[in-house]
Amino acid sequence: MWPYLLKRILATIPVVLVVMVIVFLMLRLTPGDPAANIAGDAATSEDIAELRVKLGLEEPLPVQFAIYAKNLLKGDFGESFYYKRPVMSMVADGIEPTLSLALFTIVIACLIAVPLGTLAAFKQGSWVDRLIMAFSVIGFSVPVFVIGYVLIYFLAVKLEWFPVQGYQRIGDGVAGWAYRLILPATALSVIFIALIARMTRTSVLEVLNEDYIRTARAKGLPQSKVLLKHALRNAAVPIVTVIGIAIAILISGVVVTESVFVIPGLGLLTLDAIQGRDYPTVQALILLFSLVYIIVNLLIDVAYTLLDPRIRY
Amino acid sequence: MPLDQHNVLSVKNLTIDLPRNADRKHAVRDVSFDVAPGEVVCLVGESGSGKSVIAFSVMGLLAKALNVSAGSIELEGEHLVDVTEDRLRELRCTRMGMIFQEPMTALNPVMRCGDQIDEVLQEHTKLSSDQRRQKVLDMIEQVHLPDPQRMYSSYPHQLSGGQRQRIMIAMALILEPVLLIADEPTTALDVTTQAQILHLIRELQSEKQTGVLFITHDFGVVAELGDRVAVLKQGELVEFGTTRQVLSAPQHPYTQMLISSVPRHEPPDRKPLAHDAPVVLRTEKLKKQYFSFSLGKRRNVVDAAVDISVEIRKGETLGVVGESGSGKSTVARCITWLIESTDGKIYLSGDNIAQLNSKELRKLRRKVQIIFQDPYRSLNPRRTVGQSIIEGPMNYGESKADAIQHARELMELVQLNPDGLDRYPHQFSGGQRQRVCIARALAMRPELLVADEAVSALDVSVQAQVLTLLEEIRDRMQLAMLFITHDLRVAAQVCDTVAVMSKGRVVEYGSAKEMFQNPQHEYTKALFEAAPGRDFVFGGNPNSM
Numbered sequence: 001m002w003p004y005l006l007k008r009i010l011a012t013i014p015v016v017l018v019v020m021v022i023v024f025l026m027l028r029l030t031p032g033d034p035a036a037n038i039a040g041d042a043a044t045s046e047d048i049a050e051l052r053v054k055l056g057l058e059e060p061l062p063v064q065f066a067i068y069a070k071n072l073l074k075g076d077f078g079e080s081f082y083y084k085r086p087v088m089s090m091v092a093d094g095i096e097p098t099l100s101l102a103l104f105t106i107v108i109a110c111l112i113a114v115p116l117g118t119l120a121a122f123k124q125g126s127w128v129d130r131l132i133m134a135f136s137v138i139g140f141s142v143p144v145f146v147i148g149y150v151l152i153y154f155l156a157v158k159l160e161w162f163p164v165q166g167y168q169r170i171g172d173g174v175a176g177w178a179y180r181l182i183l184p185a186t187a188l189s190v191i192f193i194a195l196i197a198r199m200t201r202t203s204v205l206e207v208l209n210e211d212y213i214r215t216a217r218a219k220g221l222p223q224s225k226v227l228l229k230h231a232l233r234n235a236a237v238p239i240v241t242v243i244g245i246a247i248a249i250l251i252s253g254v255v256v257t258e259s260v261f262v263i264p265g266l267g268l269l270t271l272d273a274i275q276g277r278d279y280p281t282v283q284a285l286i287l288l289f290s291l292v293y294i295i296v297n298l299l300i301d302v303a304y305t306l307l308d309p310r311i312r313y
Numbered sequence: 314m315p316l317d318q319h320n321v322l323s324v325k326n327l328t329i330d331l332p333r334n335a336d337r338k339h340a341v342r343d344v345s346f347d348v349a350p351g352e353v354v355c356l357v358g359e360s361g362s363g364k365s366v367i368a369f370s371v372m373g374l375l376a377k378a379l380n381v382s383a384g385s386i387e388l389e390g391e392h393l394v395d396v397t398e399d400r401l402r403e404l405r406c407t408r409m410g411m412i413f414q415e416p417m418t419a420l421n422p423v424m425r426c427g428d429q430i431d432e433v434l435q436e437h438t439k440l441s442s443d444q445r446r447q448k449v450l451d452m453i454e455q456v457h458l459p460d461p462q463r464m465y466s467s468y469p470h471q472l473s474g475g476q477r478q479r480i481m482i483a484m485a486l487i488l489e490p491v492l493l494i495a496d497e498p499t500t501a502l503d504v505t506t507q508a509q510i511l512h513l514i515r516e517l518q519s520e521k522q523t524g525v526l527f528i529t530h531d532f533g534v535v536a537e538l539g540d541r542v543a544v545l546k547q548g549e550l551v552e553f554g555t556t557r558q559v560l561s562a563p564q565h566p567y568t569q570m571l572i573s574s575v576p577r578h579e580p581p582d583r584k585p586l587a588h589d590a591p592v593v594l595r596t597e598k599l600k601k602q603y604f605s606f607s608l609g610k611r612r613n614v615v616d617a618a619v620d621i622s623v624e625i626r627k628g629e630t631l632g633v634v635g636e637s638g639s640g641k642s643t644v645a646r647c648i649t650w651l652i653e654s655t656d657g658k659i660y661l662s663g664d665n666i667a668q669l670n671s672k673e674l675r676k677l678r679r680k681v682q683i684i685f686q687d688p689y690r691s692l693n694p695r696r697t698v699g700q701s702i703i704e705g706p707m708n709y710g711e712s713k714a715d716a717i718q719h720a721r722e723l724m725e726l727v728q729l730n731p732d733g734l735d736r737y738p739h740q741f742s743g744g745q746r747q748r749v750c751i752a753r754a755l756a757m758r759p760e761l762l763v764a765d766e767a768v769s770a771l772d773v774s775v776q777a778q779v780l781t782l783l784e785e786i787r788d789r790m791q792l793a794m795l796f797i798t799h800d801l802r803v804a805a806q807v808c809d810t811v812a813v814m815s816k817g818r819v820v821e822y823g824s825a826k827e828m829f830q831n832p833q834h835e836y837t838k839a840l841f842e843a844a845p846g847r848d849f850v851f852g853g854n855p856n857s858m
Contacts, residue, residue: 219436220403221436222436229432234421
């Protein structure tokens with residue numbers, strides 16, 4: 001197990017390197033000039049050229065990359081072109097809201113999806129099953145922002161149960177933090193409920209046909225124990241895989257939700273940074289997102305060994 | 314015959330309907346039999362005869378699509394057909410226990426074995442956890458598993474097939490039910506393990522006077538274990554009597570046919586090979602090792618096959634016999650170049666093919682063709698059998714018209730209708746599919762035919778037909794044949810020479826006739842000893858026993 005973990009952690013180094021190069025090049029090869037953006041509409045071409053030199057954009061690409069890599073090794077992600085703040089501190093500010101939203105969403109999604117999927121599998125072919133699967137198709141098809149605005153309209157504007165938008169830091173009170181997250185997390189969770197419920201159903205259905213389920217029934221166990229104790233744990237590996245993927249998508253995919261609900265997280269930051277061609281910030285964010293993917297994948301693989309004694313590394 | 318109320322199980326006029334679109338109306342029709350305390354009743358039949366359906370209907374575990382439409386099932390006088398699900402649950406494992414065919418899949422892979430047995434006690438008793446643990450450990454000891462503490466905390470995948478089946482038996486019998494239902498419990502096991510498990514079932518049931526309903530397709534097992542035997546054909550009971558009566562003097566034509574299909578344990582006389590028959594395949598110290606690596610370092614070396622030196626001449630059949638894990642399939646796969654051998658030489662018609670590159674190998678591939686064990690999985694379900702048969706020759710440049718013409722001839726050779734070429738595999742029965750697989754192999758005009766457990770998945774009557782066919786084809790086309798099997802009876806029927814493998818090595822190699830009469834190696838002797846029902850004279854005079 002430990003040698004395996006070490007190997008996996010070492011393997012992240014080349015991945016990170018490749019991501020660094022690709023992001024670096026992509027930003028500079030796509031149209032749009034950060035200097036022009038910062039200088040504004042009234043700037044002359046001399047102003048812009050001066051700004052480019054100041055931002056270090058006039059150096060040849062390899063030199064720019066070398067400087068970037070050297071600073072990165074020292075743990076310095078550079079300074080935002082736009083806000084003139086260290087990128088590190090901006091990202092640090094954005095992590096809490098994003099992480100809160102992602103975890104809140106995934107907890108809601110799992111709590112709803114796993115029981116629904118299991119129920120659908122158990123009642124395969126019945127109206128319960130069809131209803132759950134119909135919901136899951138709708139959940140897949142409706143975009144997050146539509147669900148978001150519908151929820152805001154009914155629950156916030158009409159019924160006034162929840163605030164329309166905004167975020168409260170966890171340090172300023174857990175209750176307020178959770179209260180303000182419920183609406184965005186619900187909106188965001190719909191598609192993941194659909195995804196996880198579907199996977200749970202398929203996986204449990206497959207397991208229900210296994211011989212050991214028949215053995216469990218032949219022991220005289222009640223249906224509930226057969227389902228929860230024998231079926232669900234065996235069905236867990238694919239479900240956990242999907243949940244892991246969902247977490248990764250969530251953290252990097254909160255852009256839309258954060259803009260609908262105006263949550264000052266990484267999503268909003270990314271949106272601003274890309275629009276402003278804020279190279280250092282975009283580079284740092286994408287590097288961070290790719291690290292999240294890698295870590296989540298590693299955690300999934302570790303979770304496998306806990307769920308299934310046959311899997312050993 | 315004991316009185317009705319004393320019977321552990323009595324099934325009367327049981328009829329179970331199949332879903333409406335099935336190929337016949339009833340899974341089981343009008344079946345009556347009973348099981349007395351301490352008695353082993355065998356239910357015998359080929360696949361689709363309804364024997365497992367009967368077992369599941371007793372346990373109340375029938376698939377939803379099936380339902381009992383007439384008749385009754387009584388467990389110690391209690392009617393089971395209309396009883397509530399809750400009552401059935403109470404009866405399972407307390408009054409009736411069941412063990413299944415596949416010990417590999419019948420245990421929950423993510424639960425410790427001890428906990429799985431313990432679950433029965435948790436559900437049906439009020440014992441404290443210490444008492445339960447002690448009882449489980451005692452039971453593990455009763456089924457003769459070594460080191461009960463370790464077995465208790467092992468996961469199923471850490472145990473062998475035989476050990477897992479012992480865990481299943483412990484689970485089924487821990488509350489001393491009056492009835493044990495065993496659904497082909499030894500079919501998936503090696504012959505020596507099978508002998509041990511049969512012995513264990515005998516021991517436990519006679520000690521506790523448990524009635525046993527034992528489902529099997531193997532008349533050897535029936536001869537070994539059964540007090541009485543019921544023969545089923547397509548859901549109907551055709552014969553029911555004592556084992557001696559039924560096996561020695563079967564009355565019904567179907568039973569007679571089944572019993573006469575059981576391959577004999579003694580090799581028949583075979584005409585000797587021509588002395589100048591050329592050697593088609595010869596292996597010299599063939600070796601296959603598997604390595605596992607850890608952090609780039611070689612950790613583990615497994616010798617799958619070591620020093621295999623055998624030869625097959627034109628028109629000859631070499632049988633490779635052994636238990637699972639003995640390396641017999643590894644040898645077949647090395648010879649057919651499905652896997653690369655580690656060392657040694659393989660001469661095919663004189664050319665050493667062991668170290669060829671893939672391009673040179675391609676030219677030789679058609680000379681060796683293989684037939685696999687499971688005809689249900691070895692044909693592509695989305696291609697017609699015609700497409701499957703002509704694909705190989707066309708890859709080697711044969712024109713489509715020629716390939717189809719040849720395929721039609723081959724279909725006739727394997728006794729199938731040539732018009733069947735346009736049909737898909739699922740439209741054929743298991744035996745027919747295996748014939749298609751044979752035709753497919755022959756389409757390549759091979760010199761060596763490798764049959765890897767090619768008849769193991771077939772019913773005994775179909776098995777007999779396919780064996781005859783293989784032998785006819787070998788003689789007619791003068792093929793060399795490598796016949797891999799775990800079944801000594803089958804080997805005795807078709808092989809000229811036999812190589813017995815154990816733990817990757819050939820322990821005995823020689824003419825089939827001599828080996829079966831006078832085995833030399835300890836392992837060969839043990840294998841022969843373990844074959845169920847080997848001393849039983851099937852279909853002979855009952856008085857001669």
